[in-house]
Amino acid sequence: MSEKDLDTAGKIKEAASQLFIEKGFGRTTTRDIATEAGVNLALVNYYFRSKDELFSTIMTETVQGFIWQLRVLLNDDKTFEEKVELVVSNYIDLLKTRPDLPIFMLSEIRNHPEEMAAKLGIDKLMHEIKFFQELAQRCPEGVHPIHLFMNLLSMTVFPFIGKPVISAATGMNDEAFMMMMEQRRTLIPQWFMSMLKPQE
Amino acid sequence: MSEKDLDTAGKIKEAASQLFIEKGFGRTTTRDIATEAGVNLALVNYYFRSKDELFSTIMTETVQGFIWQLRVLLNDDKTFEEKVELVVSNYIDLLKTRPDLPIFMLSEIRNHPEEMAAKLGIDKLMHEIKFFQELAQRCPEGVHPIHLFMNLLSMTVFPFIGKPVISAATGMNDEAFMMMMEQRRTLIPQWFMSMLKPQE
DNA sequence: GTCTATAAGATGATAGAC
DNA sequence: GTCTATCATCTTATAGAC
Known part of the structure; x- marks a missing residue:
């Protein structure tokens, strides 16, 4: 087919x-x-069978796709910094194509909490993937790794979420926004690495 | 009344x-x-007159409230770092009370783009407020101030937006989430200041 | 200003012919 | 598997009595 x-x-x-x-x-x-x-x-x-079930099917497949992608990206044989760059680059590429995806997922997850849950297996993701163990080792004293992973996701995903407001606030057009995201492709990994404990 | x-x-x-x-x-x-x-x-x-007009009224008042608050916070007589801490702290407080606010605003702005627009006056915000001029001066060479302001907002607001996913992924309950946000109240300004050009 | 009653239309879902 | 026709329900909105 x-x-x-x-x-x-x-x-x-x-x-x-x-x-x-x-x-x-x-x-x-x-x-x-x-x-x-x-x-x-x-x-x-x-x-x-119903509109709800159609939604549920699509939602499950979408989230499973996300997780599968993350799993593949983070488990290959690369250095820690390369993995960081890959995560950022990968999500920027994805969101350039489907900028509405995060809002859709996040806002609709709230309306269909049943569709989420453990069946998606995100709950185990953090324990299985080596990236998070590496991250934990590089965390400064007293800073939980979740903070840093959240910063990585925030700086990458949030601009797409806030784009309507940002565009209105700055007068930025679509082309300028995309150029800015291209700059962030290299800037975010730099900011992120500088939050880690210095390596000897 | x-x-x-x-x-x-x-x-x-x-x-x-x-x-x-x-x-x-x-x-x-x-x-x-x-x-x-x-x-x-x-x-x-x-x-x-209609459900749409009711929505429009509420939306306008909400966004105007946001902007008004930001204007007040950033224009008083404080050091740059104090302003950073205030923005972070203020939005964490707001979102602890109304965690659904960002998703509501961002997802519905998309469905009612007419309600946004210049009448809200965000487009002029960046030029009027001294904070953004200070920020521009402290930006490292080649990094546009919008990047850093976006990082500040991202790291503060995104955790609330992504909370359902984060909670599912980490098994964090509401209490643990709030404790994490309390830690971020001091961590975010530190990360943010470290992204700036060193002051002589 | 507040109510009842109802118009006018859209929506999710299905029965039954092909 | 695909179509037409239709049901039952819900929706926004308003007309008109009080």
């Missing part, structure tokens, strides 16, 4: 994913989804 | 604000609002 020639269920998922990200769950109707997917309205309920 | 004894329009605004933040615009109905406010359904449309 070619990438552009999805089956009906695939078309529905793709259309729904796009619309949920764009307009949120509450403002996306099953009719929107059917039209966007180019399929009959009844088929949405035929393949996915 | 006492604080708890609002007039009808006030009750509606307060109930609507709470519900919009809690459930988002799309999932909040005018019936919800009327019930929560303890007023008749028809009065929502009597005082605010």
Whole structure:
């Protein structure tokens, strides 16, 4: 099956994913989804029992994709600093393509808390991945590693989340914003490494 | 008029604000609002012409409140570092009370871009406030001040936005999260100051 | 200003023909 | 698997009595 020639269920998922990200769950109707997917309205309920179940399916796959990606990036044979650069670079690339993704995930997770939970396996991520052990060893005295990992994610992801406000506040256009994110691709790892304990 | 004894329009605004933040615009109905406010359904449309206009009113007041607060915090007679500490501390306090506020604002701004715009006056904020001039002078060569201000906001606000995911990933409960944010109250200004050009 | 009643339309979901 | 037609419900909004 070619990438552009999805089956009906695939078309529905793709259309729904796009619309949920764009307009949120509450403002996306099953009719929107059917039209966007180019399929009959009844088929949405035929393949996915309800709008809620369709959302749940998409959400689970999206979050699992994130985690899988992080797992792959952080487990290969690279230096600590290379891994940092990879995480930053990887998420900037992802969010350049789908800037609405974080807001979609974060705002809708709140409305469907059931969809989250341990089945996604994030709870074990921190213990399994060597990166976090390396990070813990490099943390200054009294600073929990979670602080530094949160800083890394914050500095990378937040600009995309706050883009509407930032653009309004600075008069920055889309092109300037993207250039700024390109600068951050190298700046963030530098700031991050400087927060760590100096290596002997 | 006492604080708890609002007039009808006030009750509606307060109930609507709470519900919009809690459930988002799309999932909040005018019936919800009327019930929560303890007023008749028809009065929502009597005082605010439509659900959209009610939202617009609340949104404008909320964002204006933010900006007003920032303006006051940053213009007083304090050292640069004190201002940094104040911004961080102030937003942590605010978000401890209303953790859903950023997601509400950011996700709904996207759905109602008209409500934003220059009328809020954020576009001039950066030029008016002395803090940003001080920041510009302390920026290392080749680093635009917007990068550093974004880092400050990111490290402060993002943890609240990502809390559901962070909690799921680390098994952190609410109490532990709040303790972590208390640590960040002093850590963030330190990290931030270390990103600046050394002062002679 | 506040209520009741209801209009006018949209929405999620399904039954049943093909 | 896919379609048409339709149901039951909920939604925003308003007209009109008090």
